[in-house]
Amino acid sequence: MRNLSLFPLIPISLLLASPSLADRIFKTDGSTLDDVTIVSEGLDEVEYKPSKGRKKKTIGTHEVLSIVFEKMPAQLDSANAAIDDELYGDAINDLEEFLGRFANKPPRTYPWAVPYALYRLVEVYQISGEYPSVVTAADRLLAAPTDSRYTILAHLAKIEALNFMADGANLKSSVAAFSAFVAEKSLPARWRLEAELRGVLFDSNLRGSKRRDKLNDVVAAAGKESPIVKNRAMVAIGESFLKEKKLADAERTFTKVLDDPKADNNTLAGAHTGLGDCLYQKALKLKDENGDAPEEFKAAALEYMRVVVVYADQLQYVPKAMFYAGRSFQEIGGPEDELRAQKLYSKLVRTYPGSRAAKEAKSFRRRL
Numbered sequence: 001m002r003n004l005s006l007f008p009l010i011p012i013s014l015l016l017a018s019p020s021l022a023d024r025i026f027k028t029d030g031s032t033l034d035d036v037t038i039v040s041e042g043l044d045e046v047e048y049k050p051s052k053g054r055k056k057k058t059i060g061t062h063e064v065l066s067i068v069f070e071k072m073p074a075q076l077d078s079a080n081a082a083i084d085d086e087l088y089g090d091a092i093n094d095l096e097e098f099l100g101r102f103a104n105k106p107p108r109t110y111p112w113a114v115p116y117a118l119y120r121l122v123e124v125y126q127i128s129g130e131y132p133s134v135v136t137a138a139d140r141l142l143a144a145p146t147d148s149r150y151t152i153l154a155h156l157a158k159i160e161a162l163n164f165m166a167d168g169a170n171l172k173s174s175v176a177a178f179s180a181f182v183a184e185k186s187l188p189a190r191w192r193l194e195a196e197l198r199g200v201l202f203d204s205n206l207r208g209s210k211r212r213d214k215l216n217d218v219v220a221a222a223g224k225e226s227p228i229v230k231n232r233a234m235v236a237i238g239e240s241f242l243k244e245k246k247l248a249d250a251e252r253t254f255t256k257v258l259d260d261p262k263a264d265n266n267t268l269a270g271a272h273t274g275l276g277d278c279l280y281q282k283a284l285k286l287k288d289e290n291g292d293a294p295e296e297f298k299a300a301a302l303e304y305m306r307v308v309v310v311y312a313d314q315l316q317y318v319p320k321a322m323f324y325a326g327r328s329f330q331e332i333g334g335p336e337d338e339l340r341a342q343k344l345y346s347k348l349v350r351t352y353p354g355s356r357a358a359k360e361a362k363s364f365r366r367r368l
Contacts (some may be wrong), residue, residue, distance in 0.1 A: 022051050023281055028190075028228050030262050033059065038067060043147040043185060044283040054309040061149045061191035065228065065264065073098065073113055079120065088211045095121050112148070115141065119150035127313045129352070130248040134161035135170075152191060155181060158323045159198055160330055164316075171202055192348050193222050193229040201236055227262035242277055251278040269311035273321050276303030283331065294332045301328035308344075319357035322348040326361065 008053045025033040025048065035051040045058040046067070063108040079094035095117050106114045118141040125133040138158035141150060155178040179195040181187075200214040202204060222230035238253035257263065257271040283296035304325035307317050324343035326348070345361040352358050 011173065013168075013203070023048070023070055024068045025059065025068070028065045028226070029060070029063070035081075037071065038069065038112055041115065041149045044187070045151065045153060046149060053366075058298060060188055061152065063190040064149065068281070071110075072116075073102075073107055073110055076117060077111060077158060077319070083124060083127065083132050088124050092121065093123050095124070101258060106159070108152070109265040114142060115146070115148040117148040118144060119153055119157075122131070122154060124211060126157060126161070127315070129315050131161040131164045134158065135165075142223050145180070156198075159202070160316075163202055175199055175202055190226040190315065192219060193226050196221070197229055197233055197236075200233075208240065208244065212236050212237050215240070227260070228267070231257045231263040231271075232267045235267050235274065238274045242274060245276050245281075247281055250274060254278065266314050266316065269307050269317040269321075271313035272303045272306045272311070274297060274318040276300050276307070276321065276324060276328075283328070287331070296330045297331040301332070304328065315352075319348060321354040322352075323357035323361050326364065326368075 001156055022035040022037065023038045025036060025046065027033065032197060033048065036048040037048055039052070039056055041048040041061075043048075043061065045060055047056055047058050048063055049056050055318075075098045078355065079091040080099070081086070082091035082094060098117050099114065103114055106112075115218075118137070121137040122134055122141065125131070126139055135158050135346040138154040138161070139152040142158075144151070155174070155244050159171065159174050159178060162174055173354050175195070175198045178198065182191045182195050197215075200211070200218060203211075204212075206214055215237045219230050219237070220231040234253055234257050238250045238257070241250035241253060251327040252270045257267065258275065261271075263271070279300035281291045283300055286293035286296055304321040307321035308325060312318060322344050326344040329341040329344070344363065345365040348355075348361045349358045349365065
């Protein structure tokens with residue numbers, strides 16, 4: 001199974017070979033559509049065919065959280081396997097070779113495969129932290145002649161990458177371009193709300209309570225209509241509370257998100273990291289007062305490790321979560337916990353050498 005979530009040439013006959021299995025659509029309301037075959041992915045709708053029955057059906061793209069394809073061209077499946085194994089160069093080669101063969105004439109059996117492959121390139125560069133390449137790959141998809149669900153996702157990925165790059169000018173123009181695209185195409189409310197949220201998140205003039213007021217406006221507008229946008233905005237509100245050391249407000253906000261986790265992986269990783277931060281700060285305070293707080297540090301470590309293990313591709317949060325999981329284990333104090341901490345520090349320095357967390361980890365790392 002390859003979630004939407006190689007150098008040798010592969011013959012066309014093998015390229016299009018795949019096992020006879022069903023696709024699966026994960027919806028934003030937490031439910032799934034199982035045993036289906038994806039027919040096409042447009043800008044407004046995803047068309048699919050249930051395994052039982054001949055009549056095709058559709059679902060709005062605003063209702064789709066993700067899709068797991070069980071049937072796809074063999075070279076795309078190979079690229080996904082390489083991504084799972086963290087062989088990103090091999091994955092890029094597979095994707096590029098597939099696009100070289102089919103970009104102008106998609107395989108008849110998989111008409112959605114070309115925009116999927118273009119967006120998978122975006123995701124590979126996201127996972128490996130190559131943000132300038134994320135922007136380039138997103139622009140390539142945005143320039144494609146046919147719009148699809150992936151066109152929307154490419155806009156969002158480009159905005160996030162420019163934020164990581166601290167490219168303020170292009171970030172502002174990309175947020176404006178996404179808003180204009182949503183309006184021009186008359187896309188459903190979810191995508192308008194996504195655009196509004198980015199306008200708040202990346203407005204450098206908004207801070208503190210003013211920022212939270214704007215985010216709360218998005219939360220209110222999203223309501224039950226778009227839990228994905230609502231929860232992402234709530235994570236940003238929680239992070240704002242954290243910056244002001246308002247731990248009780250922050251913890252309450254992150255807990256609300258996790259109690260009703262209709263969210264994408266980035267939002268959930270942010271909520272677990274934020275809750276970990278709240279618990280870690282509370283543990284430090286209890287330690288100052290009582291001299292010890294192992295149970296509280298265990299609770300913090302659990303939240304951080306959820307991010308490290310379950311959301312390993314969310315680079316916005318993983319390095320920080322690895323570092324503070326290590327610090328939490330050290331505060332717990334046992335020899336096995338110290339060993340866990342040191343392993344986390346070593347992996348952090350090795351995997352994310354340019355991150356702030358890796359630089360901090362070096363002062364706590366010891367030879368095992």
